[in-house]
Amino acid sequence: MSVPRPGDRYPEVISRSIEDRDAFWLDAAESVSWETRPTRTIDERSASEWRWFPDGRLNVCYNALDRHVEAGRGAEAALIYDSAMTGTRASISYEQLRDHVARFAGVLHDAGVVAGDRVLIYLPMTPEAVIAMLACARIGAIHSVVFGGFAANELAVRIADAKPRVIVTSSGGLEPNRVVEYLPLVQRALEIAGGPESGVETVIVRDRDAVPGSAADYADEQGIAWRDWAELEDRATPADPVPVRSEDPLYILYTSGTTGSPKGVVRDSGGYAVGLGWAMRNIYDFGPGDTIFTASDVGWVVGHSFIVYGPLLAGGTTVLYEGKPVGTPDPGAFWRILSSYGAKMLSTAPTALRAIRREDPELVELAKYDLSSLRAVYLAGERMDPETWHWINDGLGVPVVDHWWQTETGWMICANPLGIETLPSKAGSTSVPMPGFDVRIVDSKGEDITAPGVEGNIAIRLPLAPGALLGIWGSEQRFVDSYLSAFPGYYATGDAGHYDEDGYLFVMGRTDDVINVxxxxxxxxxxxxxxxxxxxxxxxxxxxxxxxxxxxxxxxxxxxxxxxxxxxxxxxxxxxxxxxxxxxxxxxxxxxxxxxxxxxxxxxxxxxxxxxxxxxxxxxxxxxxxxxxxxxxxxxxxxxxxxxxxxxxxxxxxx
The missing domain is CATH 3.30.300.30 (ANL, C-terminal domain)
Known part of the structure; x- marks a missing residue:
């Protein structure tokens, strides 16, 4: 099958990314501030191992914060915090966020954390989650964010796998009509993981007025130091950014659904910064002066890429929302946020829109708000059914893009690249492949059967794009077995689908969801x-x-x-x-x-x-x-x- 040609500028971009890959990605890398600028694009070490920009060195936190301050944009909003649970609304500038992050990086340094160490982050949707993530990146530590409120057993297996030196947590999180206390869960998880034998030396606790519990309640149980965030921060010396190799891990993120044997996706630093930077400009058409509302959680890849790193690398404003699409207090919550902060983009999951549609099918709440700043809605996480797509597309009157990607890929495999050109939208389609992702349809034997209307397994030719996973934490063989062995030469997405005659991909569901009647x-x-x-x-x-x-x-x-x-x-x-x-x-x-x-x-x-x-x-x-x-x-x-x-x-x- 030839390169999809649904527009004017897109075919030129995608063709260059395939035919002149090295030049394409070295040009994309110009958007990143490097300590040592890379001269090589990729080192393909074996069929299952490759590294992007192997001779480059950088610091991702510096790229997300410091360089914008140095460019004179320190007073501009970096992070807006909106909590439907407490009524709190706060705007944090780039300079303020940099200072918070630098000081907490100093806290981690004082706790013995050095480059390459792991830090497990178990926090609610509050600014501290963003600060802790960026603080790890600032000193070269590898963070592993675990969704706040996960059960103790699940937290324990992630502790045992990542072996963090420090856990950063909070007294708890807030859900509609209930409070979730985190500290008893952390305590029990540490017991299950073996206490000091887990490798954890310190637990840093951020107190929260609305939730009982503090570090003082746990003293130094199990030989592990429990310390108060605020007290440590008061006496910490701000830390400067530490340059790391492009291939050095930025974070470990465990895929949703893992149980007894966690599967930690390893994300690199340089490839991720370049891939996300390209995506923010060319897919989201997002940059300085723009605001994005990503309705997700920092515990998921969407939160990592499009609440925290992507918007800040691009120099825009990101909204951190603690609440639900409905019930906090009504199905107009998303519209209120978009209107209040003049957001240009909404990124959310189809299930959130279906929840709104269920409660407010006529979009009565939408009429209460001015959404004139909104330019597009992007969806991910679950296939968007055409009926809901038509409903929201007609209701908002802006492009609604059901783009497709995975925890493993870090950013979009397929999308409508509004920063290049606005392609015609098709209900039920994830649009077209993005640079670095050579998406093919293969049969059960791995034979390429890509052709319009032919359904099969969706696979991606290796190597994967910059920013996609480097492997599975602690197990190179598991990476091969999980993703690369089913179809040699390809990454197996686990999804099934087909192209149409215009080169649009239709992802019809997981291969496990194909039934045989x-x-x-x-x-x-x-x-x-x-x-x-x-x-x-x-x-x-x-x-x-x-x-x-x-x-x-x-x-x-x-x-x-x-x-x-x-x-x-x-x-x-x-x-x-x-x-x-x-x-x-x-x-x-x-x-x-x-x-x-x-x-x-x-x-x-x-x-x-x-x-x-x-x-x-x-x-x-x-x-x-x-x-x-x-x-x-x-x-x-x-x-x-x-x-x-x-x-x-x-x-x-x-x-």
Whole structure:
């Protein structure tokens, strides 16, 4: 398949990135301030090992903060903190943020942290999380952010794997209608990890007025020093940036869904700075004077790349939001933030928009706010169903881009590059590949079958773009086994999909979500597209359940829009009819379960595998990343009300 050519400027850019790779990325590296400027683009050491800008040295924190201050922009806003939980709103300038970070870097230095040491960060969505991350980068330490509120067992396995010298935490986090105390969880995690044998020497605690608990409550338990953040900061000497090699790790980030054996993605420093810098300019069209609201958490890759590092490397303003899309206090929360701070970009997950659509399908709350500054909405984390895409696209009147990337890649594999040109949007598509990501469709044997309309495994030719993972922490072989062995010469994304005739990629779901009905392979994404077209359905998930005759059959789980009242049997009949009209009877679709909520991770991914295991009566383990464990109990209860239409039924019930 030739290079996609959907526009005017994009083909020129993507062609140059392929045909003159070295010059392309050395030019991109000019946007970064280097201690030692690289003269080489990439060192391909083996089929499974490569390093970007191998002779370069830099400091990522310096690039995110100091250079903007030195350029005379120190008074401009770097970070805006907006907490729907406490009502706090604060703007922190580049100079102020640099000073906070330098002082806390001094705290870490005083605690014995040196370049290459690991620091585990377990904090809520407060400015301290950003400060701690950047402070680690400032002295060359490797941070590992763990989503605040993770269970003690899950925190323990990450401690055991990363072996941090210091843990930075808070007295706790705030959720709607509840307080989550972190310190008992940290204490228990340290016990599980072996106390001093874990390698942890110090726990630094930031007190929070709204949450009980402090470092003093734990004294020096287990031979580990528990210290108060504010007290240490008062006597610390600010630390200067420490240059590191481009290939030196910036952070370890554990992929969502890991359980007993964590998989820590290792991100480099130089490649990440270059890749993110390119993405902010060319994909987001973002730079100094611009504001971005990324509705995510710093515990996820979206938070790392597009709350913290990306916007600050680009010299813009980033919004850190502590709250939810609905319920804090209403479904207009996102619109309030965009309006209040004049944000140019919104980056969020499709599940957040579906939550808003469920509560406010007519976008009544949107009318209360001035969103004239908004230029685009970018989505990631879960496939965007076309119905919700049309709803938000029509409602906001700006480009809505369902771009696609992964924890492992660090930034976008496919997107609509608004900084190059605004390509036509297509509902259900993640748009087109970005430089550095040679995206191919391969069959089960790894043969390249890339052609319009041909569905298969989505794989990326090696090496991956600057900023993608270097490996898995502590296990080179696990990196190969997890990503590189399925299709030699390629990185296996774990997703299935196809290109259309214009070179747009359609990611139809995880390969695990492809179901086999009597020998016919069906994408659950295609089935979900059909169900979301029903006017009563807010959100849905389709899974393949065991069938004695066909091997598998499709089963649907749907949530309803706010205020919708339906007769279950009528809704089931309508959905069955719709699937048969659009997909055909081969789907063997007849089971419909109405649920209050779908089980999801905190990053918005629906737990389809867990749902399938429950329905099929298999043993299952609820992932630590689940947003609300009580949803599983409600799902099991709802299964008793599943409506099963007769296999031959194909009726239309008037509404």
């Amino acid at each position: 009597a020998g016919h392979r069906l994408s659950t994404g295609s089935l979900e597209e059909v169900l979301t077209q029903h006017p009563a359905v807010a959100e849905c998930a389709v899974i393949g359940v065991h069938d004695e005759l066909k091997g598998q059959r499709a089963a649907g789980f749907v949530t309803l829009k706010h205020g919708e009242e339906v007769v279950r049997e009528e809704l089931a009949a309508e959905l069955v009819r719709m699937v048969r009209e659009h997909i055909g009877p081969v789907a063997a679709f007849r089971d419909v379960t109405i649920v209050e909520r779908l089980p999801k991770t905190r990053s918005g991914k629906i737990l389809r595998k867990t749902m399938r295991q429950i329905v099929d009566g298999e043993e299952y383990r609820v992932p630590a990343t689940i947003e609300d464990p009580t949803v599983i109990d409600a799902l099991i209860e709802a299964l008793g009300d599943t409506v099963s239409a007769p296999p031959t039924q194909a009726v239309s019930v008037p509404r």
